[in-house]
Structure formats: structure tokens, C-alpha cells
Amino acid sequence: MSENKQENFFLTVDNIKVPIEGERNILEVIRKAKIEIPTLCYNSELSIHGGCRMCMVELEGRGLVASCSVPPVDGMVIRSNTKEVRGIRKTVLELVLANHHQNCYTCGKSTVCNLQQLAKDYGINNIRFKRREKESPIDVGLCITRDPDKCILCGQCIRMCSEIQSVGCIGFGFRSSDAEVLTAFNKNIDETECVGCGQCTQVCPTGALMNTSNIKDVWQYLNDPTKTVVVQIAPAVRTAIGEPFGFAPGEVTTDKMVTALKAMGFDYVFDTCFGADLTIMEEATEFVSRVKNGGTFPMVTSCCPGWVNFAESFYPDFEKNLSSCRSPQEMFSSVIKSYGPKMWGINRKDLKVISIMPCTAKKEEKDKDKFKIEGDPNTDFSITTQEFAQMIKECGIDFRNLADTPFDHPFGEKTGAGVIFGSSGGVAEAALRFIMDFDENPPAEHDFAFKAVRGMEGIKSAGIELNGQKFNIAVASGLANTRKLLNDVKAGKVSYDFIEIMACSGGCLNGGGQPTSKDRDYKLKRMAGIYKNDVDQKLHKSQQNPDIIKLYKDYLESPGSHEAHHKLHTHYEDKNLKKKYGVEK
Amino acid sequence: MSESVVDFDVIAKILQKHKNDPSKIIPILQDVQKEFRYLPKDALLYIATTLNIPPSKVYGVATFFSHFTLEPKGKNIIKICDGTACHVKKSGDIIKALKKRFLLKDKKVTSDDGFITVETVSCLGACGLAPVIVLNDEVHGDMTLDKVMKLMDDLEA
């Protein structure tokens, strides 16, 4: 496609002159004039679908066009509010609503539903068409719940899953009014190669794809007086949990979260940043030992369960490259369940660990047999930021105006290195902060930032020198970027020693369990919030965390010890798709 | 996982014929359907995993085109053309009568005993002979309800 960016080019929409600045379509230009063009299938990060037809406008000389599909040209004159345009929008909404299961009151997306909002904005008070008769079963997976009766076939989930994540476990099936978004053979989502990242739920404009809810399960434990209920909160949660309560993306509300959780009745509230610091101790040590002992390179991080699932399905040949470290959630839960009973004088079966994660894949990770002891999971339930917000609302807690409460001990201390796990590049940077201490000339204490691995870019790389030896580091987020990077590695086009991978673009701050945002810059803002929070911490390196030091002293001996391996490391499976689908010769 | 009814070697050969090219998925499915008379599930999964394309995509293609069928077809196949020319010459009555005769409804096109599959097809391009039916690949033109029922009597005899 030709380059549209040219200076002093303008188009006119509804008598407003707007500059053309390289936008890929007139829709984006019109929005700059502060005229909101409604869309159901458009997503600026995905390819253009052109299916919902909500964005139609009148273009002088060409008549009615879908504004998402027309590249801007200098001098275009557009009207976005003609009788025909309004007629089309209303008719399309009526048609979509007629085929939509309109049980808004009981729908988890209510009030954040794009379709509901548009129906309200366009004053749809009567639907002239026949209502949907078909009722499809709801597919409740470990991570994701699919309700086909609410699907409006905008295809955003499909494009997300295939274009950004390169998984493609859902697609369009059938045609005409039988067309559906489904998995191959309409299998349950958990029986497919779905990695659980939940990005589809982030883009779904209705309640057709949502985080699977475990709120009830959590309440059950909280309501049981015989149970000691412990909760750990992941780094990225703090940068987004405020959003449903009126905070801007990136406004960090860590201490309010603790207050809220205490109010709900959790016995101990811990910070997964501690688990992250622990992960760095193990992972960075593993790297150093691979360097020393000649292990497999590149070493690839393993803290993201979406990525681990992806690797097991699509890159089983990278099994040895993956770090053997469990994720921060699983390390931390293992520590709590191992040492907590003794610490608090209770039985393991009465100790329940809940995690609050920005992530849907954690729900599947915690369910893996290898993270259970005699059937008892180390993490009992994992809920997402969205579910956490729901619970706060259920309790009538005025989150915005809550007082601050610090985390509990003995796992309450954290460092900035743990905090930045919430952002793509954070794990790599935290590891570097550890590794660089081994250098003969370690960087000055205030000089902890490695900015080359920060930012929203899909693939980032950096080089460091450690005692005269050069190391190349790459960071990828988004699984399509990951695929590209790994294919390049396999093809020998690039060579790295250490690779950090996060399944979701931008990292956990954009996880599938985070609140959906209407702010078009939410990722950057959440990212800025995380790095600011890092600066606000007293300590910035995992190895400086006093509680971590104590944990090793009391229980784990040293990073990479036998005990640490037993409690904090894991192994991987080859789940290639032929095996998965039982079609091996 | 139960033993698959599909011989993967047969499919592998078809894939090789098309140079394992994912863009040839439609001709591949056509060849597979020629072989098995329908598209067995395991065949589609084998194709997808061999060509490294998501199974959902292969399923999407297989369910998009009306020529493909994921269910085994009956011993006999009768196609009734319901193109415009045949329609105005009352092919609809033939369809209704056949569905009644073989106890078929809406999307159920194959009789329970697997004796026959009754398909409505869009224009066979033999409009000059409307209404047209194709019984087991043989074209019969200028059909009347009477003639169709006689053909069916002979078929069942």
C-alpha cells in the first residue's frame, strides 16, 4: 500500500478540516476531529475486516463507504451524519441485537459491553426483526468462557488469535446466517491448542468471550472459618485495578488493594513481586550456571504460562531452552504451601492460596498436575484483575477512597525488579540487574535501568558485556512476534543468549484478565505506571530483598540448591498438535 | 484415543501430490473427499497438523463450501436442481415429495438406513431440461413428480 503520510494534506469531515498524518484509513482521521465513528469489528491493531458496516460514511464522489476500508486522500469531503448513514447504523444495530442473546442483566460484560453502549447511544428502543431462536451451549473452559449466543461475528477474536498471537484456535465456521466463530469441530476450547492468553476476551465487544469466573470458589473459601486464606497479587494488577473505579490507566493503587482484600476477609495478603524476585534469583542463577557449565542457549524465560503452553504445542524442540523455573505464581504458592503450615501452625489442607493475576492462562497453569501435591494444588484458585474488581464491587467497597494498608509478612518485601515483571522487558531487566552484579565493574547502585529492553515494541534486543564476554538479549511480546523471533533463531538468522517472552503484547500489563479499557493509550500508560512504581521502591534488585535472603537462609539454602529445585523448578511436555489431536501415523 | 478409521498414508500421498502447499487446501479436500466420499474428522486434523495450519482454519474452509460434507453420504445420491429455471418448473414439489418419502427434514439429507442422500443443488446448468435431477451422476431432465417417483420405485426395487 502506498504511503499516505504527506505534509499539508487534509480531508474535511462534517465541515471540520483534519490533517492526514499517515493514517491507514479515513476512520482514524475522522476520529481525530473528535467525531466518534461507531465500530463493532474495527481494531486499530488488527487487520481490517470491514464486516460490521457500522462505520459507513458518505464520501463525496463515491457515496456510502465503510470508513475503515478507505485510505485517506487529500481533499476528501466526508459526511458522517446523513440520513442514510444514521439509517444504516440503526438498522445494523437492530439486526445485530435481534440475533444477540440480550440477557444484559446477567451478562458479565454489562456496562463495559460495546454493543450495549452503542444500542444506548443510538437510541435503539425497538427491534423490528425476529429474535434469535437458536440456543447454543456455553463452553466454560479453565481460562475462557465462550457464549456463542452473544457472538456478533465481528471476528476481532479470530484476528487477535491468529494475527497477534499466531495460534488460530478459533476461526469462522459455516456460512450465511449459520456462520459462527468456533474452534475446529466446535470442540471445547480446552481441547484445542488454545494457550489461554485471553486476548480474545479483551477484544470481544460483547460477552461472547469472557474470563472464566472463579469468584464463587474464592468466596467459598473466604466464608469457611476453618480455612486460612492467603492471597498473592501479581505486579501488573496494581497498574490497572483502579480503572474500573475511575483511576486512569497506570495509576498504581497497591495499598488500596491490600485494604480491600483484608476487608473481604483474606487472612494474609502477599505481593507476587516477592515471587518475581524469587524467580529472578533462580532464573538468573540458572543462566549464570548455564554460562559456566555450557548449557543450552538461548535460555528462554518460563514465567508466562501462555508462552509455555505455546512452546509445548508449537516449539517442543525448545524444551531444553526453556528455563526450568516455575512462574512467580507457582514459586510463591509452592513456598506458601510448603512453609506456611509450619509457620502458622495449620494443616496444609486448611491453607488455601488464591492468586490475583492480570492473566487468564494462570487459571490453567495452576491446574497442572505438576503443581499439585497429592491432588492438592499449590495455587487453589487464580482470579483475574477483572474478577477482583467484581469482588470489590460486590462488597460495596468504595475503592477510590480506601485507606492504605501494607502487605503482610514474612513475604511482604519486594524490589523494583519484581514490580517490572508486569511489563514486557521487565523480566530481562530484572535478570540483568542480578547478573550485572557479577561483573568486575558492576554498575552504580542508582544505575539500575536497562532501557533498551523497555517499551511497546514487539521484538526488542540488547547486548551486554559481562567480564569481557558479550551477551545478546532479546525480548518478545505477543506470540506472533515470538514465532518470528524463534523462527529466526532456528534459521540461524539471529543469535541470542537470553530471551524473555511474554504471550501478551506489552506483557502482563495487557494480560487477558485485565480490565478492558476505552483509553486508546492504555498500554503505554500502564507501562509508565509500572516503571514509575519501580523508581518509587527502596530497592531495585531481587538479590537485595531482605525477605528473599531470609527465605534462602531459613528454608531454601541457596539459589539453584536441591531444595530450591524441588520446590521452585519444573519440567515440560511435548504437546505437539499431531499428538494432541491423535492423528499420528 | 481410539484407532482412527482414516489411513493417513492415503492422505499423506494426496498432500504430497499438492506439494504440501497450504494454499492448495481446497483441491486437497476435494481429493480427500473423492477418496472417502466425505471429509473424516481425523483427515482434516491430519491435514492441518501436517501443513502447519490451524485446524480451525481447515474446519472453516470445509464448512464454508457446500460441496464438502463432514458426514458420510448415503448409498445413492440424488441431487435435485433448484436453480431458477427448475424452480419455476416446480422442482420444489419434487424436493418436498422426496423428503416426505425418505423421512428427511431441513438439514437431515441422508435417510436413516443410509440408503439415499437427497440434496438440493443450485443450478446444474442444464436449465434447458428443467426440472433436472441427477441420480447417481446420471442426469434426468424434464422431470415430473410421476417420473421421479417411478425412478425411486426402481431404485428401491
Next chain:
Amino acid sequence: MCINREELVKLKQEMDETFSSFKKRVVLCGGTGCMSNGGDKVYDEFLKVLAEEGLDVTVDLKKEDKGKDLSIAKSGCQGFCQMGSLVTVLPDEILYTKVQAADVKEIVKESIKSDGVIDRLLYLDPRSEKKCKGVKEIPFYAKQHRLLLKTCGRIAAESLNEYILNGGYLMAAKAVLEMTDEEICRDITESGIRGRGGGGFSTGLKWDLARKEPRVKKYIICNGDEGDPGAFMDRSVMEGNPHGVLEGMMIAAQAIGADEGCVYVRTEYPLAVERMNKAIVQAEELGVLGNNIFGSGKNFKVWVMEGAGAFVCGEETALMASVEGKRGMPMPKPPFPAEHGLFGSPTVINNVETLATIPVIMAMGSSEYNKIGTKNAAGTKTFAITGHVANTGLIEVPFGTTISEIISDIAGGVIDKDGKINNDAFKAVQIGGPSGGCLTKSEWDLPVDFDSLKSVGAMVGSGGLVVMNDTTCMVSIADFFMKFTQDESCGKCTPCREGTKQMKSMLEDIREGNATPETLETLKDLGKNVQLASLCALGKTAPNPVLSTMKNFKEEYDAHVNLQTCPVGECEDLIEYDILGETCIGCTVCARKCPVDAISGEVKKIHEIDQDKCIKCGVCFDVCKFDAVKRG
């Protein structure tokens, strides 16, 4: 290997010599209509009888056949499908109609071994009641202008040598060796030919757009996904003149700079697939296709892709998606295929008829071609004429021919409910299939071209013409087309996917007596929005049959809605068949003819209809000689 032009010209001369050495030539129509009317048996019988008679026959023209007695050829569809099977004897120009295997002996004796004519096998014109000897005397042919279809009906469809005999591939040679790409585009633009696939865009200009793209890799696609229910022109051309299609593609490829081409054929057309594949092999063997064509250093290869059953794949972007192995879902335009087409390369997609016409245009000269037809629509157009007419079949007329000339003069007039020719029984003609509209008596004298049809809410489309007499319910026809487009909607855009479903549902309500005047208002409003808002042409044109019948047959819709009746008695929920006790004499005819055994009764006793079993086909009503079956 490649053949150069001199060798091609020499080959043609050899074929000329051989061919002119034959005393007689027999051409059998090998179209689907004739073949299923016993044509294949007739052909076999000919071979048998001719052998018995000791005649030396060539079935596959070769230069070694020089001096044989006669040649016999199975041609493509000759169009006169109603009269099949058709046998033409040349050079006497005798056309025998409705020939059966039993007639072959007589034909060989009378018209091949001698020069006689068998009167009883000649066509009888029902109007003039005259026997017609050959095509010149038969009104069906005499009023046509068969530019493209001439070749289809005259040469053996599977014989490359017969194509060469008729000047085949010389135009491709000219394009490759003598003309620049720009000259070809200009020439074709000047001919005035517009795309025959539906849109009616200038073919020359379309080529020129792709020609100007600077990319190296380009494709030419021949669109043979003729899905319009009621059209079979493209099928006939691919089956009857596959080399003509290939030659058109070669010229197009030369014009835009493509080195690869794809012929996309519906899977419902197995013979067309086979013939196109065979033609490609023949052309490659001869050396006109492949590498270094005509020694020019240019390459062109062609493959056939079989569709898999989706009408929407007639749409360019959907077609390309399916060639790429995806669901046939249209993409927004721009980008247009000419800049970003198949596998991202500039691509021109032309309809079969358009491409097969290209060599014809070049042979006659673009200015000559431009003289045919009307000012804005040059040339001839093929139509498949079907429905309630005396002569269904495949015809070709210049643009500007009126509806009445086509229906009355060429197709022999409208057939009424009793099977008699009676133009008064004319009710409507559907042009352009599910995308087109219904024309009525008031358009009887309308000259047919792109613009005139558009002005009355119809379109040329691919050229299906379905004539309907007064036994046809127009609501039911609208419902039929709506069901078709809904089934064929790809499901991508909301207006088409949901809108056609709702329109269909409203039409059902109307046909079942569940509609109110408000339903009609909503239907119209929705129809307009579906037209305006749909993504591709399928959706944009889907409401045409409904809106045009609502306009032209308003009273029929009103009767369904307000009076709860179907005036012609087609909508089954608004009618019921009953046997009148006082009139029925118990002849049992109705019971015997009922296809679903819904009528019971003994001889000479009053019969009864089981309403639960009845499918309301009306057979009993039609067969009762005593008017004892009442429709109400």
C-alpha cells in the same frame, strides 16, 4: 518445446487441406441438454453405422486423415436445447432435431451417403408451420448474432486441430509478437467490450490498470464460477470452446504482463473442468502455452482450480481468497485486484465469456466489433433463456435487442399453463439472477443493455433470463431468490448475513399469512439498507428481486398480506386442496397421481385428501377432468 508462428500457420494450412478433402461433416451437439436427451447414444450409433457402411471417418482431425470420407464431431452446446439432440450435416447445412439413435441409419443413408433431406427430422416452426432445413430458416437461430457461440457449435470441443483450423491461436501469436501491452489494452478498450460477469466494467481499462502496476509477478484469472441459478453460458463456452478461453487468457496475460493464469470452474461443471484441463495439456504439448511462447521469451502457464460450491466466489476478492485456500469471504475494496490481487500480486479477473470473446474481437478488428450493439454496450451478449418459453436454450444477441425479440422471436414465445404458446400469459422475466430484477409487460419493448436494465432496477448480471407465466407467484419467486442469497451469503457483513435472513423471514410471514402492512414497510426499509450497507455485490444486490417485485407486483403482495390469499395458488399455507363430494365420480386418477399418497378412496366412491400428508403440489387439481378438486 515451443511452436513458432510459421509452424502454426503451416499447421493450419495442413488442417485446411485435410478438412476440405472430406465430402461430408456431421456435427452432433455435445451439450449437457442433448447428451442427457440421448445424444451420447446417437453418437455411438453413428460410429457404428458409419463403420458398418464402410465409410472412412475421422473423429479426431489429423493431417493424415486427408482423403477420408467424412469427419464427425461432438461440438459444444448449440443452444437449441429444447430440440435435442441436434445433428447437423455439412456442407448441406441440414439441422436435424430431436434425433434418436434409431434415426441414425436413415440419416447416414439419406444425407451422408447421398444428398437427401429427411423431412420428418427437420424442425417445424409452430408459428409458420413450415419445416426449416437449417439454422438460417429456424427463427431461433435466424434472429441471433452468434459471434462467440458460432465456434462452440461448429468444432469438436476436444480437438485442438479443429480450433487451429478455425484460426486458433493466431491472435495470441499476433498479440505476443506484434503488439505492445499498451496497444492490446488500447485495442480492447476501443472495441468497447465491457465485462460479461456482472459489473460491466470496461475490459480494456481493467487490463490497463493492472498493466501499469510495476510488479513482476501478475496473474490472470478466468472466472468460470457461474453460480447464477438459471445461467449456463460460461459452462457452454468452457465445454464447447476451451481453447478460445485459453487464447483469451493468453492475450490478457500479454496485455498486463502476467505469466500465470488460473481458470476457476464450478465443481458442478465436471465436463467443463475436464475439457479445460485437456485443452491446457493440448496447448502445452503443441507449445503455445508454457515457456518461451512463440519464441518470444515470454512464459505463460495455466492451471484449473475447481470451486467447491459457493456462489459468492463469483465475487473477485472471494474468488481469490478461495484460490489462496481460504474461506471465500470478500474483502473490502480498495485495494483492487489490479493492484493487490492473488497472493498479493496484481491480478485481472475476467469472466469466461469476456475472455473467449477477445480472440474474436481481435480477428474481426475492434472497430468492427464496436459497431455491433449499442453506443455504451458494444458487441453481443449470450443469454441462457429458460422458464416458460417454447425454446429454452442458449442464445447470443447484440446489445440493444429488445425483451420481446428475445422472448417472442427467438425463444418462440411464452408458454401458458396448458403448454400452449401464448404471449398473453407473460407475467415477468427475471434478468440477472438473484442479483437482478423482475421485468414486467411494461418493459416488453425495452432494449437490453447495461444501462437500460439498471434504470429499471435489474442488471445484465451473468445473463440468465428466466421467463415466468401467470401461474407464477411473484412473492414466492422473491422468496426463492432470498433463500438463495441467504444460503450463499458468506456471513461476513452484518447487512447481508442478518439482513437477508430477516428479509427471508418476512417473506415467509407474507407467504404464510402472518404479515401485516407494517411487515411490508419494514421489508422495504431493510431491503434498502442491505443494498446500501453490504460489503460486496452479493449483498448489495440481494434485495433487488424483492424490491423489484414489490414495486412491480404490489397488488400481489397486498393480496397475500391483506386478503391472506395467494392469487395464483402457489403459497401453500394460503391454499388448501379439497375434493368436492358432489362432483367427484371416483375415477381414482388423482389418487394414483398423488406423489405422496395423500388421497384415499375406492373406485366410484368419493375421494378424500389427507391434509397432513398433502404437499400442495396441485397435481390432483391439474389431473382432475371433472373439476372436482377445489383450490381455496
